[in-house]
Amino acid sequence: MSTDISFRILKSKLSKQLNSLPVLIGNEMVNYALENFKNEAYDGNKWKPRKKKQKGKSQQKILVGRTRRLIRGNRFTTIANGVRYINDTPYASIHNFGGVISRAARSETFIRNRHQKGRLGKMFGGKGAFAKGTTKGQGFTFKSYKIHIPQRQFIGRSPVLLTRLKTTAINHLRKAF
Secondary structure, three states, X not given: OHHHHHHHHXXXXXXXXXXXXXXXXXXXXXXXXXXXXXXXXXXXXXXXOOOOOOOOOOOOOOOOOOXXXXXXXXXXXXXXXXXXEXXXXXXXXXXXXXXXXXXXXXXXXXXXXXXOOHHHHOHHHHOOXXXXXXXXXXXXXXXXXXXXXXXXXXXXXXHHHHHHHXXXXXXXXXXXX
């Protein structure tokens, strides 16, 4: 009888550990991505540096802007069979996989509202300040162009990540025993 009771206790502990495992795995994946941003590398392979050096600013890390939006987009969700890493920032995939962004040629017309008379009309060499009412707009034409984005991978299948996930899972499940 005592064996039956200890088996039920062990089964209960193991079930609790298995239920909390997806959250630990997801956190490990997000932490791995954040470390890659910090190290500016993926699995020890450094990212390609910027083409232009920033002048007059403190040197920011690659893929980290003022808003840190790409880093803040790192999260995970649990699904039926496991965990899924998510970064819903629109430009996350182009940076992770690399590629080409193609922009089509386009034209735009800008209509500027300006004061025509009075004190405000004399501003800016007689061109006037902005106000209600419209004056003729000026058209701009932009040529088509392509932007080549180098691959700067921060998440994906990796032997290092798989080893970390296995170690995390084994250590967590050992707590049940």
